[in-house]
Amino acid sequence: MKQSTLFTKTRKEAPKDEVSRNAQLLIRAGYIHKEMAGVYAFLPLGLKVLKKIENIIREEMDAIGGQEISMTALQDKGLWEKTGRWKDEVVDIWFKTKLKNGSEIGLATTHEEPLTAILKTYVDSFRDLPLYVYQFQVKFRNETRAKSGIMRGREFLMKDLYSFSRTKEEHDAFYEKAQISYSNIYKRVGLGEVTYKTAALGGSFSKYSHEYQTITDAGEDLIYVNEEEQIAINKEAMLPEVFAEMGIDPDDLEEKKSVEVGNIFTLGEKFSEPLGLIYKNEAGESKNVFMGCYGIGLTRLMGTVVEVLSDEKGIVWPESIAPFKVHIISLGSDEKVLDEAKKLYENLNSKGVEVLWDERDLRPGEKFADSDLIGIPYRVVVSAKTIEAGKFEVKQRTQAEASMVTEEELLAKVV
RNA sequence: CGGGGCGUAGUGUAACGGCUAACAUGCUUGAUUUGGGAUCAAGUGACUCCGGGUUCGAAUCCCGGCGCCCCGACCA
Numbered sequence A: 001m002k003q004s005t006l007f008t009k010t011r012k013e014a015p016k017d018e019v020s021r022n023a024q025l026l027i028r029a030g031y032i033h034k035e036m037a038g039v040y041a042f043l044p045l046g047l048k049v050l051k052k053i054e055n056i057i058r059e060e061m062d063a064i065g066g067q068e069i070s071m072t073a074l075q076d077k078g079l080w081e082k083t084g085r086w087k088d089e090v091v092d093i094w095f096k097t098k099l100k101n102g103s104e105i106g107l108a109t110t111h112e113e114p115l116t117a118i119l120k121t122y123v124d125s126f127r128d129l130p131l132y133v134y135q136f137q138v139k140f141r142n143e144t145r146a147k148s149g150i151m152r153g154r155e156f157l158m159k160d161l162y163s164f165s166r167t168k169e170e171h172d173a174f175y176e177k178a179q180i181s182y183s184n185i186y187k188r189v190g191l192g193e194v195t196y197k198t199a200a201l202g203g204s205f206s207k208y209s210h211e212y213q214t215i216t217d218a219g220e221d222l223i224y225v226n227e228e229e230q231i232a233i234n235k236e237a238m239l240p241e242v243f244a245e246m247g248i249d250p251d252d253l254e255e256k257k258s259v260e261v262g263n264i265f266t267l268g269e270k271f272s273e274p275l276g277l278i279y280k281n282e283a284g285e286s287k288n289v290f291m292g293c294y295g296i297g298l299t300r301l302m303g304t305v306v307e308v309l310s311d312e313k314g315i316v317w318p319e320s321i322a323p324f325k326v327h328i329i330s331l332g333s334d335e336k337v338l339d340e341a342k343k344l345y346e347n348l349n350s351k352g353v354e355v356l357w358d359e360r361d362l363r364p365g366e367k368f369a370d371s372d373l374i375g376i377p378y379r380v381v382v383s384a385k386t387i388e389a390g391k392f393e394v395k396q397r398t399q400a401e402a403s404m405v406t407e408e409e410l411l412a413k414v415v
Numbered sequence B: 001c002g003g004g005g006c007g008u009a010g011u012g013u014a015a016c017g018g019c020u021a022a023c024a025u026g027c028u029u030g031a032u033u034u035g036g037g038a039u040c041a042a043g044u045g046a047c048u049c050c051g052g053g054u055u056c057g058a059a060u061c062c063c064g065g066c067g068c069c070c071c072g073a074c075c076a
Helices: A021-028 A043-064 A078-083 A112-120 A168-186 A242-248 A299-307 A335-350 A364-376 A382-388 A407-414
Strands: A030-034 A039-043 A074-076 A095-098 A103-107 A130-139 A155-165 A195-201 A208-215 A221-226 A230-233 A254-268 A277-279 A287-288 A292-299 A328-331 A355-358 A378-382 A394-398 A404-405
Touching: A021 A030, A021 A242, A021 A299, A039 A043, A043 A130, A043 A155, A043 A168, A043 A299, A074 A078, A078 A103, A078 A112, A078 A364, A112 A130, A112 A155, A130 A382, A155 A299, A168 A195, A168 A208, A168 A254, A168 A292, A195 A221, A195 A242, A195 A254, A208 A221, A208 A230, A230 A242, A230 A404, A254 A299, A328 A335, A328 A364, A335 A355, A335 A378, A335 A382, A335 A407, A364 A407, A378 A382, A378 A407, A394 A407, A404 A407
Parallel strands: A195 A230, A328 A355, A328 A378
Antiparallel strands: A030 A039, A074 A103, A095 A103, A130 A155, A155 A292, A195 A208, A208 A254, A221 A230, A221 A254, A254 A292, A277 A287, A378 A394, A394 A404
């Protein structure tokens, strides 16, 4: 893509109502637009990143047998009354509204109920299970206080997978696999080093649920980490019986600020029982389906990457989720330079490399500053100087120094 | 939901109750420039969040509303 055709622009200053690093940088670089507190639109660059994160998660979910669907945001209250979750005293973050005929409906905060209800139509026999169903869907949560840019919004994109198993044993086997795919996801988006699986309390059918917590000062949680053992537990799980059970010495744990970037939960029969999701086993007996749920907030994950990987100059995207892989910067409006840059641009495009070409007639400093802010992994400069040398200047966003390379060397790096 | 702060061109700031609401940046045009947001010139851009009130006079004071940010609680 040519940068002059990109409708967003960068800015030097962040709006004064944004304090969080992720929102400041993402707005300055033109990735997102704030609509209201906790509600952000995703602009071309931002949507590209979000889609890449989505694809990584999709690959990992498909790899463990997930089937993708898309459920609805509008929800009939009757369904939620069956599990007791329509009441404001139970779930206080509902956005509720009414149809013209007066019927009360809600905007989904999560989808256990509707999916369980859908599956009642299709699950009859042990032969129909297990099932692993997921979606990417906008969730609405009427938070009392939105904060931290895109890390805690009132409307946000979430991947939620739900598992439907015949037995606890079958569920446990999948739960293990889900943990592996979750680790893969955090590694692939560049947060592997700073993301821990933590033991948390909760779940009516299992002692622990698990959260994935990324260490960053931008987080609002506290976790207790043993880096050597790669063990971490949540604050509320700092209890003698937990230490004993997990074989942890509390003195070896270090307190860290973190943000929850995912969670996995054993639900058991909590939803299948009240909603009547049952199957017949081999003996012809009716059994409740054994469930689990597995969530990742994509928008929060994107904000977390910015918090963790940015520097003073801007965002530093990992290749896996960068909006483009290569940022070509042509300096000046000299025809030879533009021709050379165009040739490279077309060559990389033809090889399937995603390229943003800054062909605008601006001063070098401005273009470099923009490039650093936007944070594309490889910057390639084409100028009178590089043409004279018969080479290209390449610099990785993660590195301070640029190097002059031949076209072959460049292609070897980025194709 | 409790406490605190705030609302002025697209963005960031300024303006004692008193002149045509200022400066920077952005944007437009032109000139000179071209390896880290350059310089100069001429332009452009604001019902000062909304509604009332006090006053000869309100961006400024008062009341109400709406919105935004932060701390806490809450949530995940």
